Amino acid sequence: MLQVTASSLPSKSNLYPFQIYKNPTEPAQLLALSLKTATFNHPLISSRLISLYTHSKSTTLDHLRSVFDQFQQPTLFSWNTLIKSYVQNQRSQESLFLFLDFITRSGLMPDVFTLPCVIKACGRLMAVKEGGQIHGLVFKLGFGSDLFVQGSLVGMYSKFKDIGSARKVFDQMTERDLVTWNSLMDGYVKDGEIELAMELFDEMTERDVVSWTVMVDGLSKCGRVDDARKVFDEMPRRNFASWNAMINGYMRVGDFISARGLFDLMEDKDIITWNSMIAGYEHNGRCSEALKLFTELLNLGYVPTHSTLVSTLSAISWSALLSKGRRVHSYMVKNDHKLDGVLGTSLIEMYCKCGSIETALKVFESIPNKKLGHWTTIIAGLGTHGQATLALDLFLEMLKMNVIPNAITFIGVLTACNHAGLVEDGRRYFNMMIKDYQIEPTVEHYGCLVDILCRAGHLEEAKNVIESMPLKPNKVIWMSLLSASRIYKKVEIGEYAAQNVTEIDPNFIESYVLLSNMYAATGNWDKVSRVRDAMRKTGVKKDPGCSLIEYRDEVHEFIAGDKSHPWTREIYHKLSEIRERLKSVGYVPDKSQVLLHIEGDDEKETELESHSERLAIAFGLISLKPGIPIRIVKNLRVCNDCHSVTKHLSKIYDREIIVRDSSRFHHFKHGSCSCMDYW
DNA sequence: CTAGGGTTAG
Numbered sequence: 294m295l296q297v298t299a300s301s302l303p304s305k306s307n308l309y310p311f312q313i314y315k316n317p318t319e320p321a322q323l324l325a326l327s328l329k330t331a332t333f334n335h336p337l338i339s340s341r342l343i344s345l346y347t348h349s350k351s352t353t354l355d356h357l358r359s360v361f362d363q364f365q366q367p368t369l370f371s372w373n374t375l376i377k378s379y380v381q382n383q384r385s386q387e388s389l390f391l392f393l394d395f396i397t398r399s400g401l402m403p404d405v406f407t408l409p410c411v412i413k414a415c416g417r418l419m420a421v422k423e424g425g426q427i428h429g430l431v432f433k434l435g436f437g438s439d440l441f442v443q444g445s446l447v448g449m450y451s452k453f454k455d456i457g458s459a460r461k462v463f464d465q466m467t468e469r470d471l472v473t474w475n476s477l478m479d480g481y482v483k484d485g486e487i488e489l490a491m492e493l494f495d496e497m498t499e500r501d502v503v504s505w506t507v508m509v510d511g512l513s514k515c516g517r518v519d520d521a522r523k524v525f526d527e528m529p530r531r532n533f534a535s536w537n538a539m540i541n542g543y544m545r546v547g548d549f550i551s552a553r554g555l556f557d558l559m560e561d562k563d564i565i566t567w568n569s570m571i572a573g574y575e576h577n578g579r580c581s582e583a584l585k586l587f588t589e590l591l592n593l594g595y596v597p598t599h600s601t602l603v604s605t606l607s608a609i610s611w612s613a614l615l616s617k618g619r620r621v622h623s624y625m626v627k628n629d630h631k632l633d634g635v636l637g638t639s640l641i642e643m644y645c646k647c648g649s650i651e652t653a654l655k656v657f658e659s660i661p662n663k664k665l666g667h668w669t670t671i672i673a674g675l676g677t678h679g680q681a682t683l684a685l686d687l688f689l690e691m692l693k694m695n696v697i698p699n700a701i702t703f704i705g706v707l708t709a710c711n712h713a714g715l716v717e718d719g720r721r722y723f724n725m726m727i728k729d730y731q732i733e734p735t736v737e738h739y740g741c742l743v744d745i746l747c748r749a750g751h752l753e754e755a756k757n758v759i760e761s762m763p764l765k766p767n768k769v770i771w772m773s774l775l776s777a778s779r780i781y782k783k784v785e786i787g788e789y790a791a792q793n794v795t796e797i798d799p800n801f802i803e804s805y806v807l808l809s810n811m812y813a814a815t816g817n818w819d820k821v822s823r824v825r826d827a828m829r830k831t832g833v834k835k836d837p838g839c840s841l842i843e844y845r846d847e848v849h850e851f852i853a854g855d856k857s858h859p860w861t862r863e864i865y866h867k868l869s870e871i872r873e874r875l876k877s878v879g880y881v882p883d884k885s886q887v888l889l890h891i892e893g894d895d896e897k898e899t900e901l902e903s904h905s906e907r908l909a910i911a912f913g914l915i916s917l918k919p920g921i922p923i924r925i926v927k928n929l930r931v932c933n934d935c936h937s938v939t940k941h942l943s944k945i946y947d948r949e950i951i952v953r954d955s956s957r958f959h960h961f962k963h964g965s966c967s968c969m970d971y972w
Numbered sequence: 973c974t975a976g977g978g979t980t981a982g
Contacts, residue, residue, distance in 0.1 A: 337973085344974045373975060380976095409976040416977095445977035475978040482979095506979045537980040544981095568981040600982040635982075 340370045347378055354382050372399060373406045385414035389423060405436060409445040416445075416452035424449050440466070444473040451480025475503050482511035502528070506535040513542025533563040540566065544573025549582075564595055572604040575611075583608040584617065597624075599636050606639040610646035613926040613953055616843055618643045622656075632656070638666040645674030648924045648951040648958060665696055673705030678958045679967035681713030700732050707741035711748060712957070712968065719745035740770045747777030748971050752786050768797045775804060779811035780971065787811045802833050803930070810933075813885040840905035841926045844916050851908040854900075860912060867911040868902055874945050875938065883934040901934045906952060910939065914946060922949040930954055931972065940964050 332338050343364075346357045361367060361375050372395050379388030392411045395401070403411075408431060415424035428446060436442045443466050450459035459480040463473065474497055481490035490511050497504060505528045512521035521542045528535060536559055543552035556562070556570055567590045574583035587605045590597065597605075602625060609618045622640060630636060637660050644653035657663070657671040668691045675684035688706050691698070698706075703726045710719035723742050726732045734742075739762045746755040755774055759766045771793040778787025787808065794804040805828050812820040828834075838853040849858065858864060884897040901907075906927055913923035931939075931954050943950050944964035952959040960967035 341973065347974090370975070377975065404976095406976050413977065441977055443977090448977055451978090470977090472978045477978095479978065503979050508979095510979065532979085534980040539980090541980065563980090565981050570981095572981055598981085603982060 334365045336366065336368045339364045340368045340374075343371045343374050347374055354378055354384070367399065369399075369401050369404060369407070372401065373404075373410070376407060377410045380410050380414050380417070383417075385417045388414045389418070389420070402434065403430070405439050405442055408436060408439075408442045412442070412445040412449050416449035419453065421453055421455075424453065437465075438467055440468060440470060440473075444470065444476065447473050447480070448476035451476050451483060454480075454483050456480045456484040456486070471497075471499055471501060471504070475507055478504065478507050478511075482507060482514065485515065487511050487515050487517075502530050502532050502535060505529075506532070506538050509535060509542065510538040513538065513545060516546065518542045518546050518548070533561075533566060537563075537565050537569050540569050541573065544569065544576065547577050549573060549577050549579060562595075564590075564598055564601065567595060568598065568600045568604065571601060571608070575604050575608045578611075580608040580612045584612070584614070587621075599630065599634075602630065603635055603639045606636075606643045610639075610643045612848070613647045613841065613924070614843060614848065615647040615649060615924060616846055618647050632660050633662055633664070635666065637664075638670050641667060641670045641674065645670065645677070646953070648922075648926075648953055650674060650678045650680065650958075663691075663694075663696070665699065665702065668696060669699070669702040669705055672702065673708060676705050676709030676712055677956075679712045679960065679969070681709040681715060684709035685715075685718065698726075698730060700726075700735060700738070703730075703732065704737055704741060707738065707745065711741055711745045714745075714748055714969065714971070716745055716749045716751070736764050736767050736770065739764065740767070740773065743770050744773045747773050750777075750781050752777055752781060752783050756786060756789075766793070768794055768801065771797070772804065772807070775807050775811070779807055779814060782811070782815050784811065784815055784817070799831060800833050802828075802835055805833065806835065806930075810885075836928060838905040839928045840909040842909045842913055842924065844912070849909070849912060851905045851912070853905045853908075854903040855905065855908055858908075858912070860915065863915055864908055864911045867915055868907065871907075871911065871938075871942065872902065875941055878941060878945065880938070880941055883937060885933070901932070904932065904935050906931065906935055907938070910942060910950060913950075914942075914948070919948070922951055924951045924953075926953045928955065930956075931959065936966065936970070936972070940966055 327338055327342065343357065343361060346360055357375065357378060361371060364371060367375075372391075376388050376391055376395070379385065379391060389411060392403075392407070392414075395403070395407075408427070411427055412424065412431075414420075415427060431437070431442055431446070443462055446462045447459050447466075450456070450462065459477055463469065463477050466473065474493065478490045478493050481487070481493065491508065494500070494504060494508055505524060508524045509521045509528075512518070512524060521539060525531070525535065525539045536555060540552045540555050543549070543555070552570065552573055556566065559566065567586060571583045571586050574580070574586070583604065587597075587601070587608075590601070602621065605621055606618065609621065622643075625632075625636070625640070632640060637656070641653050641656050644650070644656060653671060653674050657667060660667055668687065672684045672688055672691075675681070675687070685706065688698070688702075688709075691702075703722065706722050707719055710716075710722060719742060723734070723738065726738070727734060739758065743755045743758055746752075746758065752774070755777070759770055759774065771790045775787050775790035775794065778784065778790060791804050791808045794801055798804075805824055809821050809824040812818070812824065840851050842849050842851075851858065855861075856865075882898050882901055884894065884901065906925055909925045910923060913925070917923060931952060936959070939950055939952065939959070939961045941964065942948065943961035950959075950961040952961070954972070957968060957972060959972070
């Protein structure tokens with residue numbers, strides 16, 4: 294039995310009872326031992342303990358904190374260690390709170406180890422005010438000539454993009470090391486002064502890897518990716534950050550081929566390399582590549598970070614791969630990823646965009662401290678799914694909880710009003726945004742307002758709003774007006790809107806389609822063929838309709854008229870069955886909107902029947918078990934006929950059919966659609 | 973006996 298007591302401590306040989314403990318590998322064992330032997334609050338022992346905790350891989354920061362909280366008189370060393378740990382673990386805010394604690398109640402003064410940590414924390418948090426106060430403290434305590442303290446101030450001001458202050462500190466330093474030079478260079482880069490950064494780079498007598506990387510990063514951030522590559526090639530040595538900076542440079546200009554080339558050349562990669570590739574692919578619309586890399590990194594044993602998951606979820610959202618999304622979600626649950634920040638928002642958005650609004654709601658409800666982003670995402674999601682009442686209820690609940698909405702929240706709110714045809718509410722919230730929250734409406738807000746008015750048939754008023762708004766109306770706004778003109782058969786306004794769209798984007802196919810549909814709806818066949826001629830002349834072609842459906846973990850893609858699917862025979866067989874069942878309930882196909890130049894009625898009917906979503910629905914009916922909703926993602930707007938047919942099918946086959954089109958969700962159930970026939 | 977500031981993704 295060990296016999297170490299507090300009274301025996303002053304003797305140096307007894308200071309380290311741990312050394313006689315066999316295999317002192319577990320800090321927790323040592324902690325227990327020191328508690329038992331009443332040596333726990335000896336300053337040297339507590340310091341050593343906390344240091345052991347920081348070096349132990351198994352411990353978490355929260356555990357470290359609980360140990361720290363038991364010390365009666367933490368040493369300066371213990372304070373410093375804990376503050377540093379918070380900064381290193383990206384919990385800078387808590388480190389500043391702890392620092393405040395330290396200043397007010399420790400009775401100690403910060404030293405040259407404390408200050409760089411908290412200065413770094415201020416930089417990370419963009420805490421300009423606090424940073425200035427700490428700078429004042431540095432001055433008062435006389436650390437004006439400490440290399441580390443001053444160097445970290447240069448770094449902090451660089452992060453604030455306050456290059457003037459950074460330069461001032463830099464100029465006052467009596468000696469400067471490489472790190473300080475690098476910080477200042479990065480400050481110039483962040484300030485957009487690439488030339489000045491390069492001058493500094495040339496002035497430097499000593500350059501290690503970081504200096505070069507800052508230049509690669511700086512050049513690629515201002516679009517000079519070729520110059521960045523030159524620097525990259527000239528570098529005497531490179532580390533992960535250098536490669537990653539170059540990869541991101543290529544990704545930024547959309548050159549994912551070159552980015553991939555570098556990625557494949559790398560023998561070793563770090564998780565940021567993978568994150569850069571996944572985020573890059575995702576930004577460039579190459580979602581399937583992004584997802585492939587995610588699977589690959591897991592197989593290779595890399596541990597995804599929050600950013601990995603955010604980018605991956607985003608790629609899943611765009612491709613609407615619900616089953617993949619569910620798998621990532623379960624990975625997150627198993628690995629205890631917290632949903633309190635952006636990650637929670639991404640998860641909610643993924644479920645919304647993949648058509649599972651119920652799960653999105655469940656995730657939302659499970660988040661304990663809901664932030665503005667969570668509220669905004671679920672409100673917008675419910676809006677696009679046609680659940681306006683719930684969306685607006687949640688908005689009011691959010692206000693009750695004193696969460697302040699921003700411009701994006703109001704887009705969601707207005708979208709919800711729009712989908713439910715709530716004209717008065719829409720106007721009211723638009724004004725509330727301006728008056729109560731001092732938010733300047735953007736084009737998007739006006740777009741929502743115009744859409745709300747259009748949907749309710751107030752086309753003249755919508756036109757007035759467009760003409761009197763202080764911003765230049767964009768394509769989307771004119772498209773809402775055009776779309777409404779088609780539904781309300783207001784040819785004159787429709788032509789006016791179409792003309793404006795064409796002025797903004799002469800090659801925008803959707804406007805021709807809508808215009809032609811409007812003419813068709815009003816029996817104006819001459820003009821239908823004139824639009825067709827115009828399309829032929831400008832050379833714009835209608836994107837082929839394309840629908841996706843997931844089955845057994847694979848995406849099945851159907852293009853209009855597609856006969857390449859292995860189940861084609863069964864699918865067309867199902868389609869003829871569908872035709873019969875539709876006939877038996879008295880359904881007459883709506884051939885008015887067939888855009889292709891087809892003469893015969895039967896041919897027109899065949900054209901409609903081979904629309905991509907029909908193929909996908911037929912495949913869904915064959916392959917998916919009864920009771921499972923059929924989820925389809927479509928690239929274009931749903932045509933009138935498909936919309937009516939799908940409503941019938943949801944009743945005839947007693948199936949929920951969820952279709953995501955280019956701007957909203959249609960939930961078909963018991964013969965009706967959540968969009969209330971306006972889209 | 974132990975400790976600090978600079979680059980890359982989101």
